Amino acid sequence: MNFFDKLNRSILQNQSLLFVGLDPNPEMMPVRYESEELIAGLEKWLQFIIAETADYVCAYKPTLGFYEALGIPGLELLYKTLAAIPAHIPVILDAKHSDLNTSTIFAQTVFTEWQVDAITLSPYTGQDHVAPFLVYPEKAVFILCCTSNPGAEALQQYPTNESPLYLQVVKESKTWGTPEQLGLEVGTTNAEVLALIRAIAPERIIMARSIWAKGGNLRQILEAGLNDNGDGLLIPVPQDMLGNTQLSEEVESLRAEINQLKTEIIHENSTCSVWFPDVCFLNQHPYQDLILQLYDIDCIMFGSFVQASGAIFPYYIDLRKIISNPQVFNQVLTAYEDILKNLNFDRLAGIPYGSLPTATGLALRLHCPMIFPRKEVKAHGTRRVIEGNFHPGETVVVVDDILISGKSVMEGAGKLESAGLNVNDIVVLIDHEQGVKDRLQQNGYRSHSVLTISEITNTLYQAGRINEEQFLAFAES
Numbered sequence: 001m002n003f004f005d006k007l008n009r010s011i012l013q014n015q016s017l018l019f020v021g022l023d024p025n026p027e028m029m030p031v032r033y034e035s036e037e038l039i040a041g042l043e044k045w046l047q048f049i050i051a052e053t054a055d056y057v058c059a060y061k062p063t064l065g066f067y068e069a070l071g072i073p074g075l076e077l078l079y080k081t082l083a084a085i086p087a088h089i090p091v092i093l094d095a096k097h098s099d100l101n102t103s104t105i106f107a108q109t110v111f112t113e114w115q116v117d118a119i120t121l122s123p124y125t126g127q128d129h130v131a132p133f134l135v136y137p138e139k140a141v142f143i144l145c146c147t148s149n150p151g152a153e154a155l156q157q158y159p160t161n162e163s164p165l166y167l168q169v170v171k172e173s174k175t176w177g178t179p180e181q182l183g184l185e186v187g188t189t190n191a192e193v194l195a196l197i198r199a200i201a202p203e204r205i206i207m208a209r210s211i212w213a214k215g216g217n218l219r220q221i222l223e224a225g226l227n228d229n230g231d232g233l234l235i236p237v238p239q240d241m242l243g244n245t246q247l248s249e250e251v252e253s254l255r256a257e258i259n260q261l262k263t264e265i266i267h268e269n270s271t272c273s274v275w276f277p278d279v280c281f282l283n284q285h286p287y288q289d290l291i292l293q294l295y296d297i298d299c300i301m302f303g304s305f306v307q308a309s310g311a312i313f314p315y316y317i318d319l320r321k322i323i324s325n326p327q328v329f330n331q332v333l334t335a336y337e338d339i340l341k342n343l344n345f346d347r348l349a350g351i352p353y354g355s356l357p358t359a360t361g362l363a364l365r366l367h368c369p370m371i372f373p374r375k376e377v378k379a380h381g382t383r384r385v386i387e388g389n390f391h392p393g394e395t396v397v398v399v400d401d402i403l404i405s406g407k408s409v410m411e412g413a414g415k416l417e418s419a420g421l422n423v424n425d426i427v428v429l430i431d432h433e434q435g436v437k438d439r440l441q442q443n444g445y446r447s448h449s450v451l452t453i454s455e456i457t458n459t460l461y462q463a464g465r466i467n468e469e470q471f472l473a474f475a476e477s
């Protein structure tokens with residue numbers, strides 16, 4: 001189940017838009033835990049908060065910084081806190097992660113080891129920082145759009161109040177991921193700020209922060225932040241409530257107040273409006289997810305690129321990068337496998353160098369022996385043209401990354417045939433089109449591709465990843 005579904009289930013089950021921060025902040029720890037050793041006291045407090053609120057909230061939000069500040073015992077406390085959260089309630093790790101270089105490994109740790117459901121990220125390192133977190137289809141990210149810190153105003157409101165930077169962050173980050181995977185974190189006491197964000201992001205989940213600072217304007221916050229269905233907004237339980245011994249009663253009554261206001265607001269605004277998503281789900285390509293991820297990890301680049309033939313193309317595909325991203329690599333292998341399962345062959349052959357990792361992965365998955373034709377034959381040693389063992393007369397399926405003119409794959413197939421092997425089928429991830437499959441057919445090869453270049457550009461354009469200019473540059477090429 002993905003984050004979005006898990007969150008919606010949790011909202012329904014507990015009839016609540018409230019979430020709770022699980023922060024071991026020594027300054028906020030109630031006096032009744034002070035007789036304990038610090039970590040033990042904090043642990044008891046956090047366990048108390050979870051036990052008191054599990055029936056009244058839709059999500060928990062531990063702030064990583066508070067745990068880190070306590071050193072190794074703090075990280076141990078984080079593990080214990082995560083383990084105490086009921087499995088059906090989503091966990092949003094408040095990390096405000098902001099470092100491009102550590103994003104891939106950090107995403108892996110938080111999503112696969114710590115098993116949190118979502119994470120908060122800072123937007124300033126851009127889409128390439130966020131992409132490694134989005135390759136986990138079950139997980140989600142919340143992009144920090146604005147904070148209520150007065151000192152941040154000079155940046156957030158820049159350059160003008162009419163067109164502030166924080167709204168640009170909303171517009172830009174909306175193009176990075178689907179509404180199911182990318183929400184917005186908005187810290188503000190100002191309902192107008194929330195309304196401006198809601199107006200340009202009607203489809204996004206907004207996680208509100210700092211709304212209690214001035215108090216008294218809950219109705220305005222809900223009016224501004226709820227979507228047309230009366231949801232899409234997560235409300236924090238006020239931090240100073242978390243020390244109270246009657247916590248469950250207080251959270252229950254806050255939930256009732258919010259639900260009452262929500263009902264009134266829905267009733268007042270009952271119109272029938274339709275939201276049109278950025279991504280068109282009609283005619284969605286079956287490999288849409290894979291296409292977006294290939295783009296997000298920079299395997300698909302738009303610009304002006306000279307090909308081996310001297311021709312200039314408006315794009316370049318670099319599938320060699322896939323090996324550095326196991327999630328995407330796995331999906332790529334599955335896509336090849338879907339084609340290979342319908343073909344007959346004794347061995348697999350990869351075309352060097354780009355396709356050797358793919359052929360190796362497929363050989364392991366399919367338990368099928370692999371060989372490859374060398375690109376250049378060494379003048380020493382065994383001087384083999386084909387690496388690996390085989391028997392002449394066997395049938396080999398050739399695996400390659402992309403067909404442009406078909407030259408390299410036909411050269412490789414020719415070497416295999418010279419050694420007495422039969423090559424009938426060639427399987428690639430991407431077909432550049434423009435007659436290359438016919439050319440292979442004329443040379444006696446059936447070719448199969450997971451994707452065509454026009455399917456890729458159509459999908460990227462529909463999803464807002466490339467603009468009209470890039471799309472048209474491709475169409476006119």
Ligand SMILES: O=c1ccn([C@@H]2O[C@H](COP(=O)(O)O)[C@@H](O)[C@H]2O)c(=O)[nH]1
Nearest residue numbers: 316317354402403404405406407408409
């Ligand atoms: O965008 C591209 C274009 C080409 N390649 C490399 O070239 C061959 C395919 O070219 P042919 O003209 O069909 O021989 C492909 O195997 C890549 O190595 C590329 O990676 N990306």
